[in-house]
Amino acid sequence: xxxxxxxxxxxxxxxxxxxxxxxxxxxxxxxxxxxxxxxxxxxxxxxxxxxxxxxxxxxxxxxxxxxxxxxxxxxxxxxxxxxxxxxxxxxxxxxxxxxxxxxxxxxxxxxxxxxxxxxxxxxxxxxxxxxxxxxxxxxxxxxxxxxxxxxxxxxxxxxxxxxxxxxxxxxxxxxxxxxxxxxxxxxxxxxxxxxxxxxxxxxxxxxxxxxxxxxxxxxxxxxxxxxxxxxxxxxxxxxxxxxxxxxxxxxxxxxxxxxxxxxxxxxxxxxxxxxxxxxxxxxxxxxxxxxxxxxxxxxxxxxxxxx
Ligand code: PAF
Numbered sequence: 295x296x297x298x299x300x301x302x303x304x305x306x307x308x309x310x311x312x313x314x315x316x317x318x319x320x321x322x323x324x325x326x327x328x329x330x331x332x333x334x335x336x337x338x339x340x341x342x343x344x345x346x347x348x349x350x351x352x353x354x355x356x357x358x359x360x361x362x363x364x365x366x367x368x369x370x371x372x373x374x375x376x377x378x379x380x381x382x383x384x385x386x387x388x389x390x391x392x393x394x395x396x397x398x399x400x401x402x403x404x405x406x407x408x409x410x411x412x413x414x415x416x417x418x419x420x421x422x423x424x425x426x427x428x429x430x431x432x433x434x435x436x437x438x439x440x441x442x443x444x445x446x447x448x449x450x451x452x453x454x455x456x457x458x459x460x461x462x463x464x465x466x467x468x469x470x471x472x473x474x475x476x477x478x479x480x481x482x483x484x485x486x487x488x489x490x491x492x493x494x495x496x497x498x499x500x501x502x503x504x505x506x507x508x509x510x511x512x513x514x515x516x517x518x519x520x521x522x523x524x525x526x527x528x529x530x531x532x533x534x535x536x537x538x539x540x541x542x543x544x545x546x547x548x549x550x551x552x553x554x555x556x557x558x559x560x561x562x563x564x565x566x567x568x569x570x571x572x573x574x575x576x577x578x579x580x581x582x583x584x585x586x587x588x589x590x591x592x593x594x595x596x597x598x599x600x601x
Contacts, residue, residue, distance in 0.1 A: 298360075298390045298397045304446045307398045311359065314395055315453055318356035330355040330454035333447045333481070334394070335440060338362040339379040343489040343497035345392045347458045350486045352393030355456060359447050360389045361398040363405060367414070367435030379499070398446065405442060414438040415477075417469050423560060424551060424577065425465050425588065436466055437473050444479050455481040462488045462496050464577055464590045468560055488590070490516065496589045508582045511546035515580055518552075519591040522576050529596035531568050532576070541580065550579040550586070554593065570595040 301307040311331065318329040332351030336344050351358045362385050369375035386397050414434045417426065421433030440457075449455060457474075459467045471483045489497045494516035495509070504512060518537040526532050538552050554563045557575040574593045579586060 296390060298386060298394045300386060300397045300399055302400060303404055304400065307359070307396070307446055308450065310396050311357065311447060312450055314357040315449055315451060328452040328454060329357065330456065331447065331449050332358045333443065333455070333457040334358065334360040335443045335457065335459070336360060336362055336385075337364045337378070338385045339381055339499045340385045340388045341497050341499055341501075343460055343462060345388060346489045347460060347486050348389055348392035348394050350484065351456070351458045354484075355454075357396070358394045359396045359398060360394040361400075361443050361447070362386075362389075363398075363400055363439070363443075365405075365435060365439040366402060367406075367410065367438055368432050369435070370429050370432060398443075405439070411438060415441050415473060420465075420469055420472065420560060423465070424553075425579065428550075433466070433469055437469060440470055441473065441477070441479070444474075444481055448480065456484050457481045458484045458486055460488065461485045461592075462498070462588070462590070464557070464575055465560060468558060471558070494520070496587070498587060500585050500587060503585045504582065508546060508585065511544045512580075512582050512585075512587060514541050514544040514547055515578060515587065515589050516591075519576050519578070519589060522554075523591050523593055526570055526593045527596055529569055531566075532563075532570060532574070532593060534565065534576075537576070541578075546582055548581045550581060552576070552578040557592070 299310055301310055315329050332355035334347045334351050348360055362382060364378050366375055382399055389397055415437035417433035417437055426433050444457060459470055461467060467485050474481060474483050493513045495512055518540045522532055522537045532554050534554055541547055541549050554574050554576050555561060557573060563574055570593055575590055576593055577590045579588045
């Protein structure tokens with residue numbers, strides 16, 4: 295794969311997108327429709343999960359832009375923001391290898407020229423639950439920067455436009471989908487399945503902070519999710535209590551939340567309502583030592599249990 299072009303300003307990005315789409319031709323890869331642009335927003339410190347996002351974008355679009363920007367607006371802790379790994383050189387290499395054509399890596403002054411914005415996108419009530427409960431304002435910060443990134447990369451000429459986000463951050467994905475629908479963003483939001491290590495642990499930039507004992511203990515999270523999924527797909531009612539009990543067998547794991555929710559609204563499903571009749575999502579967060587991990591797994595009703 296060739297080294298992607300790195301753009302530092304929104305003006306340079308717009309020009310590079312226009313040029314790349316023009317080079318893709320007037321009719322796009324299928325010879326009928328306008329060319330397609332895929333955007334993959336990231337904060338860098340990239341791992342296999344990010345690679346899967348870029349590969350998904352590469353498979354479906356003529357031009358792929360990845361952004362690398364550590365967004366101060368979504369950090370509620372100054373130390374966390376300071377400590378966040380900045381590894382642009384390695385990130386650009388991974389992005390190029392995975393198939394990105396362009397990398398947008400703006401400075402903070404480029405994205406927030408007047409300092410923290412007075413007007414932000416509000417994540418509302420959906421942003422105050424689960425991950426939002428312990429991080430007030432986090433999802434407003436995420437939505438605000440994603441709105442800006444979608445604007446920066448938006449093609450000026452007729453083109454299909456898609457943006458890619460990991461299903462691992464299920465609440466973030468649900469909120470970005472809502473923002474795009476509620477505020478009429480001209481981009482399709484694509485969710486890319488969670489990438490897991492061989493032991494089942496969901497890929498996360500935080501996994502490097504787990505020592506071997508904590509890492510082993512952390513695998514109980516995916517085991518509990520898969521046990522739940524297995525039950526549900528066999529037609530049994532989702533037994534959340536049994537899944538929670540399994541997690542609690544690991545003394546090193548401190549569960550924050552574990553719920554079965556509607557995938558779009560993240561409203562918890564009423565307990566004890568029999569076998570699933572529509573798709574749901576099992577969602578959890580836990581602390582293992584000093585590391586907080588999240589994970590989730592879709593639950594599909596067994597064949598014949600649908601509405
Ligand atoms: O998921 C992330 O890495 C970030 O929240 C995102 C979507 C790039 C916005 O900063």
